[in-house]
Amino acid sequence: MEGFSFKTQVRVRFVETDAQGIVSNVTYMTYLEIGRIEFLRKAGISVKDRLKYGIDFVLVEACIHYKSSATVDDILNIYVNLKEMKDRAFTLEYVITHEEDHDRIVATAHTVTVAINPSTKKACMIPQNVREMFLSV
Amino acid sequence: MEGFSFKTQVRVRFVETDAQGIVSNVTYMTYLEIGRIEFLRKAGISVKDRLKYGIDFVLVEACIHYKSSATVDDILNIYVNLKEMKDRAFTLEYVITHEEDHDRIVATAHTVTVAINPSTKKACMIPQNVREMFLSV
Amino acid sequence: MEGFSFKTQVRVRFVETDAQGIVSNVTYMTYLEIGRIEFLRKAGISVKDRLKYGIDFVLVEACIHYKSSATVDDILNIYVNLKEMKDRAFTLEYVITHEEDHDRIVATAHTVTVAINPSTKKACMIPQNVREMFLSV
């Protein structure tokens, strides 16, 4: 996907479908979480060690546009890109596509995550080294 | 909640929390689905009989703003309001609040749903009687 | 349900169904959790304050027998009963029935929960007053 620096994949689980026979719209939030966590891992911040740089992250915004449907056993690509890096927050954009159907677009999305001080839970600056790790993906 | 015509409630389940000790951001998509289904029931369209007016509904957009957190056993109010009714689509807006903490706002959201012909799966007009049912909530 | 001291209810959510059009077998584990938490609340131990008696609980066994199916919007009764109270563990039994279909049995189940010391995470005795609270439901 042009303009996207990172890609991961999921295979749709049976439990992730609903009675319309397709992937539940709720499930896409899980796929965004997977994309975000894998993007951060690539940047050098695994979800288990995410506090080692002195900050934690909280999601403050998520928007999804549903474009087409997917069903059980489909392999979906989750493309992720850093759209904006601000002092205390960053925006990721996502495109989810159907691998075996010529990368047909299933959904597009963006999320905004804020850095917080793990003790005070208040928004805080993202350290310069972390910013550079994000930009290197 | 001023300006909101409908309210339903959920109690947060243990399985809906995550390792941060709070309600998973994924879970809020389930709460929006519950709000939407209950709003439609109030309008006279139960999820089981939703095809009886000759149309089905598909979600095409969902945006959530996370404002504060909730945890297991909290009672959450889901306020729903019809924001816009167009020929083939309608927009609902939501406010989720914490019942026992003076209606503290936990999240705000909106969704866009399109009416489709159940056979062709193409977008179609929302019949006038259905439009009136929505407007009566 | 004869022999069952406690009952709670759920309405099947859309997200809880799967592509077979019925409630996912995974979802029943959530229903057991709800039954267990509500049974404990009735006994006087809310999930939020569950540590106030100096013990925590961990699930060590769950068995479900699927008898018939349920679908979206169905109202399900979750009957719960204390089957056995031992020094460090208790067994609950469950029957899940379809409210609007004459209490047709959808599933039966049992779970075994062990009391642990919240600090050491080791199994520990269930205090006498907690045992009596369970027996009073």
Next chain:
Amino acid sequence: MEGFSFKTQVRVRFVETDAQGIVSNVTYMTYLEIGRIEFLRKAGISVKDRLKYGIDFVLVEACIHYKSSATVDDILNIYVNLKEMKDRAFTLEYVITHEEDHDRIVATAHTVTVAINPSTKKACMIPQNVREMFLSV
């Protein structure tokens, strides 16, 4: 795992943990479903094409013993083995282990699945060729 003919893996997702900081006991039912579906794929029956042999499958029993805990990002092995093949049903047994902690056992389980006629939904014989496909895994 000695005596187990098949293995697949999952990485624990954040949404799969709960407020105790560990994998929710509900999630293990999803892991069993993944193990079962991948075992069947290995046997030659993909979940999408599962009706091509004239039968469908329904789960009638699932029992899980929780032995130890796992948390976000852990890699879990799901070992699956055909324990018993009967005329109309088969039993699978599972061991779930923690890959990076020397295959420490996290859970053991078994499930019973019945073959049904997709039209009548009644239990039916498992065809001989399908039986052999299972036995070849």
